[in-house]
Amino acid sequence: MNDPQIFQAPEPRGSRSWIDSYLPQNQMVHHQPRQKLIDMAAVRGVIFRQRWLIAGIIIAAVVTGLIVTLLATPMYEARSTVRVEPYASYIVEGQNVDQGIAPSQVFQQLNTYVGIITSRNLANVVAEQKNLGERTDFLGPNIDESRPENMSDAQWLDAKQKMAAAKLHRSVSSEFPTNNWIITIVYRSEDPQIAAEMANAYSDAFVASDTKDTIAENEYAKEYLREQIQLVRGRLEEAEQAANGYARRSGIIVQTGQDEFGASGQTLTSSNLASINTRVAAATADRIAAEQRWRSVQSVPASQLPEVQSNQALQTLISDRTLKETELTDLRQRYNDEFPQIGNVRAQIETLNRQINRSSSDIKASVRNEYIVARNRENALRQELSDLTGATLAEQDRQVEYSVLEREAGALRLQLQALLARFNQVSTATDIQSGTINPLDTAIAPGSPYSPNLLRNMLMSIVFGIAFAGALAVLRELLDDRVRSLDDVEERLGLPLLGHTPFVEDEDIGTEGRNRFGSLMESYASIRSTIDFALPRDRNVIQLTSSEASEGKSTTAIILAELFASLGRKTLLIDADMRRPSLAGLIDVKDPEYGFVEVLLGHTDLESAVIKGVHENLEILPIRELPTNPSEILSSKQLRDFIDKYREEYSLIIFDAPPVLGLADAPALAGMVDGSIFVLEANRVRFSQAKVAIRRLQSAGGNVFGTVLTKYRALEAGQSYNYNYDYYQYGKSK
Template sequence: MNADERSVGARGRNDLVIEEGGAMRSDDGGGLLDLAYIRSILWRERFVLVACIAVALVLGVIATLLTTPEYRAYASIQIEETGGQIVEGQDIDPEVRPNDILVFMATLTQVIESQSMALAVVDELQLDQDQSFIGDSLPERYTTLPEDQRAALRRKIAAEKLSDNVMPEPVDRTRVMRIGYKSEDQALTARVANAYVESLLLSELQRGSEVNSYAREILLEQIEQVRESLQEAESEAIEYARNNGIVGQPISSSRSASSGGDAGGGSEPVGTAQTISGTNLVTVNETYAAARIRRIEAEQRWLAVRDMAPMQVPEVQSNPVVQGLIAQKSEIERRLNELRERYREDYPEVAQLRAQLTSIDRNIASIANDVKSVIRDEYRIAQRQENGLLEELNSVSDSAIEEQSRRVQFNILNRDVTALQDQLDSLLNRFNQISSAANIDSSRLSSLDPAQVPNGAYSPNLFANLLIALLLGTGLGVGLTIMRQIFDDRVRSPRDVETKLGVPLLGSIPFTEGEPLQSVSEPHSHVAEAYSALRVAIDFTLGRKSHPVLQVTSSSPSEGKSITSIALASDYARAGRRVLLVDTDLRKPSLGKSLRTPDDDSERGFMNVLSKDAPIENEMLVNTIENLDVLPLGPLPPNPVQLLSSDLLPKFIERYRHSYDIIILDTAPVIGLADSPIVSHHVDATLFVVEANRAHYGQAKAAMRRLLDVGANVIGGVLTKYRPLEAGDSYSYSYSYYAYGTPTALEQKANARK
């Protein structure tokens, strides 16, 4: 990329910044604020923050000393798990359930803060008669009222004062409520807190008594109504059973059996009268089911042995008689085999044994056939029994179905009777419980700890006031810091040069204490290393431009452009390049003052070469470093703009361009002057110098716009006097590499300065 392309790119970026109004943004598109930015603000505004916090703490101490002490005493009550509520459908002693405790605590808080509770405490302690408590709260215009009206007014004022200072505080995760009272009277706090507890417990007892009395009256009315309804329902059910021939156990017996029949496991639900038809149907159905099971078992046995030989039937093989005959046959066969070895078949004893074997085989076959016949007969009997029971079941079912239509209405009546009986029993039990507990304390509240006279004041609290003052002071300091930052548009970090001005950053020069030229002359100092990095960046930016002419300028005076020009020229010279450094600031030159030795002639300089065509060798400063020629300004010209607008400067540049490797022109600031824009026409590149923490964004942007509007090739910017902490960076991180390779020498110089 050549210099012209880089210039176009710089102009494009600058135009973008101008269109966006100069909004701060990071290179990666981040937002306005980041940790480094916040850290830089806090560091820059540390004195404002410390001053605001210190003033707030002092005011907090003063306010604590001037505040009248206040005392506070607490009494506590406990909320029991059961109470005396009587609600239809609930138990006699319902719990204050865990999911309702918060609502109950909130309700209790409102009760404690109520006007009626405050009036009860006023009456108990007679605070309306205590002039020290009421004070001068009674207006003078009410002094002419009758005594009873003034007494009511004093009572109201005392109650309002109590309501304003009572402090009910539920204790988290417990059933405990603390009741506190604050006052300037140390003893009064405990008296009022205990009086609130007593009044609250008394009101709870009165409420419980009223609830019990009201509940008994309501329950008596309900009992009479249910009794009348039960009598009518029983009469109607009995009359319906008589008219429809439904015979079964009485309704009360059926209900009793059902309620206590769980142990037996055979009772019907409450309200059902079991009839004879129903009982027969159940019995026949159970008998038929058992007969069906027996038939299936017998059928399966017969199917299993039907196609078997009689001797293969398991029942035959396990028959004891058959087993005995088989054993007898085996013995005869053994004897027969022994005789056959000695005698012939016609031997009488052999013939006898053969006859016995034939008889035993016939007996075994007869028994096997009989066993198989028994299995077949059992199956046929079971089948006939099943068929007979099925006919009986069908007959009983028809009878039960006919009766069922009549029993539907009876069951409805029966269930109504049972429901009314249950309701009457429940009401009677409830009434008995209320009557038994009528004289028992049914309060849900009980006193836990009485209030004690406080030993010391709780207000003012020095620690709390200082903490509040610290927070307020910090908030005020942060607010002032934000306001200052809103109206502060100074360039502080290297990132600001690129994002705000739209030009590449070629280098950042750290701030140094003392004489800047001394730091520049030290080859391994932070400043010298930074300028060396700047020189390398300029070389890369200029590329292969031969014998370039570089202009160094800034938006306003004293931003470090002259020091930058000297440092760059010196670094180029040390690198073996022939350098011409020219002071072209025709308004307030500084190169001569910075580099001139006491014995130099102050009249020598650039103006003599430019206007009088004097030899340049005679106008240069003496005793400069090797390869560096410095041409100071010389006498101030009367008409700088006309002089620079002439062709003298272009001719000067063309005459000496090829005599030097690089020419550096230290020009005047841009703002308010036309010198630098004019010079930028005749140079190859312009370096824009911005002083950190001093150059304003608007001013620097206006200067950059003037240069770009006249076609200047602004190759980049350099940030001078850079303070990392004020920009949000770590100083050690930013500059530790500048001293790379020479820590010992730098430490010695630092120690020498100390």
């Protein structure tokens, strides 16, 4: 049928099922989102909302950076390097009389060098060496024009010299080395030739300032070493004479050789003891091996010994016996034992057996003889060891004093040797002089200026622009209290979000309303199901209000009424905005003869005033005449009686109430209905304004059980561009 409705609601999905009676009523579960350190959606939303501001500031910063770069004076930078050797460069042994600094102080020393390079003192030295006070190419061609009238030539020259030194001090810098011992000297000037000249002058002056007089230090070292050599030499002579005299008196004979202190080696007696002790140990090992061998073969038949079985001569005899036994067996098969040839073969076999037994016994006896010989040799050596041990013990008592004398002489020998070696090194290095700082690379005139750097300045301008734009955008966002995202609605208002609708242009609302699978109708269907779940059936009178006009409140009321009616629920939609009614205009019907005010005042009955035919099960009660006292009417007893009268007749009654702020209408109505739905327009209403409106409703006794966010822009809230499409087109074929 051709109903005059402007929105096509989804098809009814059946009546209330048996399982609905087990579902909880009026219980909203509030999801507590996990707090994030950085909310990327909020960041994207700020960037999108402030995009024109951010883009404008960045462009202005880039243009400013470009202008400053083009107008800046070109500056040239020259670099020279010097190599630092903290422990000096030693050509020969003996130059390192001064040990220099400790390894842990190397970086402190390098930092000191950097401070010397950038000091005013070195700047004065360079200025004097280059006579910069008289050079107009360094101070400028117009320097003499600034000369005071009462200053003499000498004073003016001295003043220019100080100005040149000050300019040097301002223009020079040094880079501290972090992973090497190379210091870079940097000089900046408007003239590339002067930049290279001054960098090299600084390098030469710095190297010259570090020159050391090592000759005097080496002379002092030589004199000291000469005195020590004479003293140690006399003491060594006395120590050697005392050691030799004691050894002669005690009969101690020391073999050739020295220990680590230069003392003589072992005595003859101790050397013989060590030798015999080694031989006793070897003889004991041989005896043990021979004894173990004899014990293992003592009870074994001689024929089973490995030596017997591996003896080539015995194996030959055994082979001959086997042949003779074979021959005897063949003869016995043809003759008897009286046959002469059989007797000869038997005699040969007996002879071979005797030879085999005798050889086997000899081999076994040899194993026993080896054991006896090893035992006797061990006994003899042990006796000799016992004799030498006694002699060595007697000699050790005499050797204690000799060792003390000999070690003292050996220590003096090492000391004298070290002193002589050091004296020779210092003598060789006396006339050699080297510093710890040496020039490495000289500076060359730069071919291009280091400043201004267009790329660097553009990058800095972009970074500065982004930083300034970001700070300004954040400041604007902090001062902007408007409703943006879905999460903020629940967190800041303390009310559950029943749903949200996407932003639709005014001219597209009709088209979107007729598309029951469109994003707009799907969002309202979701809101309808949430309200149906939250609102008990016995509390069926609600109002829709907002903080101010044109937030989508009336549109939301019409669509929700049609959606509830499409489910088979008899719905009454009442235009309660007695100041600016809009329902009749939205559903595009002619002005009715009677309206809501006439029904309340008893001028007509409800049946004569409602508009039917917009949608099945939906009746609309518009406003006909605007009263002069809307607040009194909405708080009157007639309205309360009206609600009580028609509550049972309709499954749902929806009041399209006026905005809250500045009016008493909506708060008055809130105390009479079962619940209020607060409608907010995204990116327009401020949270402070919404909180005041909700507080007024609640102060009047109203039950605000949820909010609806209209005209929601996903990009404004930081969501992706296709957020609405993906969310509301779920299940639709792509």
